[in-house]
Every structure is written in C-alpha cells, then in structure tokens.
Amino acid sequence: MKHLKRWWSAGGGLLHLTLLLSLAGLRVDLDLYLLLPPPTLLRDELLLLGGPASSAYALNPFSASGGWGRAGQLHPKGRELDPAAPSEGQLLREVRALGVPFIPRTRVDAWLVHSVAAGSADEAHGLLGAAAASSAGGAGASVDGGSQAVQGGGGDPRAARSGPLDAEEEKAPVEPTAQVPDAGGCASERHLNGTDTSFSLEDLFQLLSSQPENSLEGISLGDIPLPGSISDGMNSSAHYHVNFSQAISQDVNLHEAILLCPNNTFRRNPTRTSQSQEPFLQLNSHTTNPEQTLPGTNSTGFLSPVDNHMRNLTSQDLLYDLDVNIFDEINLMSLATEDDFDPIDVSQLFDEPDSDSGLSLDSSHNSTSVTKSNSSQCVCEGATGYCTDHESSSHHDLEGAVGGDFPEPSKLCHVDQSDSGFHGDLTFQHVFHNHTYHLQPSAPESTSEPFSWPGRSQKIRSRYLEDTDRNLSRDEQRAKALHIPFSVDEIVGMPVDSFNSMLSRYYLTDLQVSLIRDIRRRGKNKVAAQNCRKRKLDIILNLENDVCNLQAKKETLKRERTQCNKAINIMKQKLHDLYHDVFSRLRDDEGRPVNPNHYALQCTHDGSVLLVPKELGASGHKKETQKGKRK
C-alpha cells in the first residue's frame, strides 16, 4: 500500500459516488470510486475505479498508456509531473488489493457511459453522445453540439481551460465523437479522430462481457444489445440527438457522495465559485457564441468557457467542478420534471455565493435537498456532500455553521476509520444539509458576487436574500457574527453530552462558548416557554370545558329539581284531596260530618289511622277513643 499511501500523502483523494440510476425500467446502483489526482497531476489524468458493487467500466480514450503520468514525465503542456507520483499500474494493483475487483481506467464520463449501456443500445448511443456532450460542456447533445463542444465555445470547459493546444483544437475541424476532447493536449487529437473512442467503448463492452461480476445486478449481458461497432454508432449523428434528460430516467438520484481527502490540497478558490456551474449551464444552454458572454461571465451569469482562469485550473479544481456538474445535472434534471421549474434560475440561485438557509429545501435536514452553498470558506454541496478541504470540511461537518476561521481545522473533521484502508489520515466528510450560516455580515454580498443576476433572476435573488435575512433569528445573527461553527438547531437540540464534547472538541473562544451556551439556554427556554404556553392554553381550554360541563350539569339538576317539585306538588294535591275526601265521609257520634278544622287524621306505627282533635293532636295525645269512630 505504499503507493496508495504516497498517493494520499501527495494530495490525492478518493471520491466515492453511489448513484442510483433508473434506466428503461431497470434500476442500477453505481458505486464509483474516483481516485483524485494530487494537485501536481493534471486534470485529465483521472482514474475511475469500479467498486465491488460497481458497474463502472474502463473508458479512457485519452491515453492509451493511461494513467496520470509517470514519475518524472513532462506533461505535454510542459508541466513537470510529480516525480513522486506512483505509476498507474502500481496504484491499480494496490487498489485491487483493497478488494476492488475491477479497476478500470476511465474518465468520469465513464459512469454515464456505462449507465447507458445498461439500458438499451439506442439509449446507450444517445446517452453516450449526450453524456459525452454534456460532460464536454453540454453545449449540444447533437452532432453540431458535439462539434461545438470540441471546438470550444460552449464546449468542454476543461478543453477551454487547457491552454494553447486547445486553441488549436478550436480552429481545427474535427469529427464529432462521443468522447470528450482531452484537454490534456496531445491525447486530444488521438481521441478526436474517433479511433481511440472506438477502442475505448469497445473496451468498455468487452469488459462488460468479460467481467460478469461487473454486470449490472439483474441485467445479463445478453440483455444489452451491444452494437457491432460502437465507434460507428458513436459517429452517427443520430446518437447525438437524444435528449439527455430523456435518456436518463428522471428519478436518477444521488444517494451519496463522499469525498475523502487527506489534506487541504482540495481547497477551492473562492473566487471561482461560479465556475463549477459551467457545464451544467452549458447542458441547458446551447449558446456557444463567445460574444454573448461577458468576460468571465456568459449571458446567464456564468463564466465563459474561455475564461483564462480556467486555463490555470489544477486537476483538483477540474475534478471538483466536474463532480459538481455531475451532481447538478442529475439533480436539476430531476427537478426539471416539475412544473414551473426553471433550471437556469435554480442554478443561479444555487450559484449565489452567499447562499443561506433560505435556500434550504428543508432545513430540517432533508438529505435529498440539493442545496448548494458556495461560501468563500466552504463548498458545501448539500446532498452532494461536497467538500474540498479541511477547512471546508469543518463547515461541512458543522452543518449550517457560520463560516469562519478556526485555528484547528483538523479537529473539525470527523474521522471514519472504517471507510477505507487509508484511514490513517483520511477524513470522512459527513454531510449535513442545513445551511443556516454562511454569510459573514462584515462581507457585503455584492463584493463576493462573481456574476450578476440578470432579469428575472435578479428578482428571485432579491426575494431570496430578503427572505434569508428576515429568517435569521437574533441568535442566528449573533452566531453568524461570532462565526459560531454550529447551527442554532444543533446547539439547542443535541444532548448535553454531545454538546459538551462538541465544545471540548472545537477550538472556541470564551465569547463563542458563552454565546453558544446562551443560545442553547435561550433555545431550550424558548421551547419550554412555548410548551408552557401551550400547556397553559390547554389548561385554560380544559377549564373552559369543565365550566361548560358543570353548567350543563347545573341545568340538568335544576330541571330535575323542578320536576321533583312538580311531583311533590302533585302529591300534596293528591293528599289534600284525599284528606278532604276522608273527612267528607267521616261522621261523629251524632251522624254529623266531622269538621276538618277541628280534627286531624293521624297515622300510627301500626298503620291505623286516628281521628284526633287538633288541640289534642297538638299536645301529642292520641284519642284512641276516636278510633272506633272511623268508618
């Protein structure tokens, strides 16, 4: 593993992409491992590795000898390669030893190429062309577009960046091919004539046939109509007319993109934040006329492919841009299926260098959001999980964190010891999706804008920024001002143990710690107050409900009392009637009616009824003698 370790120590990285593609009703999982060359290597010298579950295959039409160069080699552009760089064969062997069954040499485009091959021949052809065209700058998914692509203009941004040799390519008439023109130089002419393209694609399908373990799950090679001559197919213009967004199923999802980088060599120049959008834009725009673009900026606000800065990009820069473009293409194509979706506006929105939580599709951490924030400190790509260096990784790790300078950035990276055999100095970039804090209040947004917001997008931008500022709470603003590297939600929501460990793990000033604790206290108290009010409201509502119930019960009781009183009155009336009826029938010894005013009826314990004179009755004496006088 010494070569791989050296590779890592030299600044190389490993990009792991897990892609879920749906093609012609078949779902394909792609695990791609992309060796990121050290900065000393050039951008077209990439290696795409197919993982154990991978379906990525070799496609490196640009260099028959392949690889990223040899030690001590002089690049065609005259740039001396890193003499310490291991050879391709050495790396391949060592990566194989890690359990990767097949290690093809390819460009990043290969994954697209292969994903098409898993579908059908037509789709494959179309997508090969489209993929190549889009990867080449996406200016055209047609032959013309392909020509434009290789000729510069809206073509391959990498080619546009690659220097004088590419300028010659722009002038030279070339045959449209499915392959991306090699920005590296001499290899460009080789693949542009199509022969190398043929070789590479055939090689791809040979690999498909010869590597059953690399077959797509559930897809036999027999299901894949392999053209007799891919190169012929690729030279056919018909294959370039396939709409890329149609060829690829719309539910192409990016599950995961993890960038493993050993050091800070992937630091992204904040002044070039918009460059990463270039291929995406070109995918959506066929405008290739350089005159339509401002210096460094095209009509839609993106840098022109002929931007001189791009010519100076390192391989890391290019790789970063390329991967961002892949993700953006995938996600934005998916978004494009929705109504009223304007990919240009969205891309511009994503390109907002000071993008903030206002853009977050779901700041509650929707893992599928495509929020993209190009802060000057960090390139956090939301679901794409992009990170270019340790510094940015710190912000990655600290989802929604306020960009700031931290003296111990290495502390801010989570280390995943289980991810690879290179864990010694690899950092695993956890991806979060809340981008609450990216803006630095001291940095005016206008000063960090590399492009303008033309027309309708200007309105979107204004509305977006307005919402963003308005949505910042006071604590969020305070945290932003102090560059607190955590979001308020994180500070408030995490358990106390995690909170304390977090405070101990990161270098924070007393002021920051104090503010963080205040934020946590206020946040928790805020929630408590909300709960308290809700509870109080519930109590009030319950009391009101009780009052209603009691009032109803009271009414019921009143009704019952009224009914009882009525019954009592009836009973009284009946008793009165009976009383008078009894007296009307009573006779004294002389046969005269008994005067009820002088006598009263009295019941005894044994049930007998006595006629008692009222004066005697009042004294309690019973007039037993009257007993016999009853009738």
Add this chain to the structure above:
DNA sequence: TGATTGTGTCATAGC
C-alpha cells in the same frame, strides 16, 4: 393610537 395577541427572553423555583 391604544388594546390585544403572540413570541422571545430573563429570573427564579423545583426536580
């Protein structure tokens, strides 16, 4: 313009 309402915050008590 004042009353009402909702919300955030602080202080404090209790667990």
Add this chain to the structure above:
DNA sequence: ATGCTATGACACAAT
C-alpha cells in the same frame, strides 16, 4: 453542583 423544565413577568412587534 449542574442541567433541565416550568412559569411568572416583562419587552417588543404585529395585528
């Protein structure tokens, strides 16, 4: 001792 929760009180903005 510390942290969390509950709650009264106050301030402030919106309605």
